Amino acid sequence: MRRMQKLAVLGALMLSGAAHAQSSVELYGIIDTGVMYVSNVGGHSNWLADPGTAAPNLFGLRGTEDLGGGLKAVFKLEGMFSLNNGASVNGLFGHETYVGLRDDRWGTLTAGNQIDFMFYSLVVDRWGPAFPFVSSLSLRQGSFAGLNIPNGPPGNGSFDFDRTLGAPIPNSVKYLSPTIAGLQVGAQYSFGGQAGSFGQNSGQSFGVNYHIGTVALNGAYTYVKYPELNHGNDGIRNMGAGASWVVGPAELAALYTNTENTENGARVAVYEADVTWTFSPFVHANLAYQFMKGNETLKNQKAHQETLSVMYSLSKRTSIYSGIALQQASGGPAWISLVPGPASGGSQVTGNIGLLHVF
Template identity: 45%
Template structure:
């Protein structure tokens, strides 16, 4: 029984870890590794712009489709050089996703590693994403349709579509021109910091970014916190941006899992702010079959017309093997406030009303 549970956790962990460049247990001290994840899902969306829609997810649902090339070289004295090149793609047509003209749209970096940690330069996910991969966020269990969006188009996120795509960055957004330090694991404690250069001549702090994170995890529980401020040219000419703060925790008394997440996101130029809260319960029905249920509450402030949204996400996953999983995810969202229109994360558009429901059936395999 323990063997099957290890399979499921390993398959999920290696897929996410590979995207981040986190060393897996089987990676040699020197060498190059190619891997990734391929998945496809069919979705039924109850309402997008007033009509229902059935479509295929180009980037996957439970986890994104991606491949990576990762390498390291032992330089002696406990020091290694490391690199990661990773991109997302559409399984429907093979197109690259995540950045116009970007060959490696997910992450790309190079650096050095020793017993204290890893220092890299390039394009990275910030530490808000760690709140997902450490198993605190609803999107860890329900995938992209469990990420945060809702009726907050006026929030002004400059990436994605709709002005509020992954507004707290927990689902993973890359920041370019960054230097990142991620510590080694010290008896369950990890921490890190990241700084991004804005690149505007004569304006050192404009369009810059910074992020910090800390996490503690053992066999039974985990707790973590993260902070990110990312400035963008589209927000007050690079002097404004999106500030995110998040805290999360989970406990895992087998066969149960309980997780909590709270994030606060603010547009520093407009004062628009969204608080989001996830509460998840999961249960392993059998060693290969597991289910989760996540309740999410999102609350916009007066700048966002006090709009709110509540979501319920249910997932059922079956592991055929250590690498291959079939899943069903159902998410329902209800939005309220002046003119509020529901929008579930990762969907093509907002509902024509305050309600939206999506049902996703998919298959994914890790390679």
């Protein structure tokens, strides 16, 4: 764990140990499991334990301390784990860790291992009330291994290529403004730590959120340089814009993202539209369509995907869900997110049923 992550964890633990009447510390998490069927993985159908398609399995600690005058100290320690074998993902608190200050008038400043604005602006803020009901089967995948994105699953160079799952940037300082007249902006910078080269292995991210009535407009930009790409002088550049509109029981949403490897020039554009329908306070459904297109470096590979998910809430904390996704690809094999491998051809179908508990 790098120095800034250590400082974030140490600061958070000090805050939690000093909790008093004007402070709060919360333990929270998500447990998600089920069964998944896949029509074609390397030419064979398969049944497997669901890897958590409604939400990632995670746990964490978060808290605040009131410092007076509207100023608060804040912290988060959050990690992901596999429910099937209990192993942590990227370390005990490898998902997001930070410590910082929040002021009602001036905004929030934090430091640590922090998720960027491709997730917080284009996913969490854009979807808003619909966010809990969208299946992770809609995350980006497909036959775009030529993107060569580092730090992903072994042998999979395009998993979550536009960072809509929520990928942390280490050693980063992040600022988020208060919301003024519906407008909120944010900026994040990651220090590469390379002597003699300020920008090497660095990262940056920016986000903007604007709400007017039931309409949300969002934009984000993230550029992270990796040691594996031109010795830390190149990286993966993401940008995107999206919108959502709540109309009665429906939420309509659209999103465009563009992902580029600046070392080899590989680039993928994604166009997505979806609708979330509230049938009752207990039943929600989401229908999504996405079109993914690679550039000439990726041999103009294309993929269409349709995803339908339904969630039934048994209580405020526990839900059952089911989902189905179909992807049709050309120029390479189909590969739906969270499925363990690509199809032997241009079509892949997966379906699942699961149980989700939030605490």
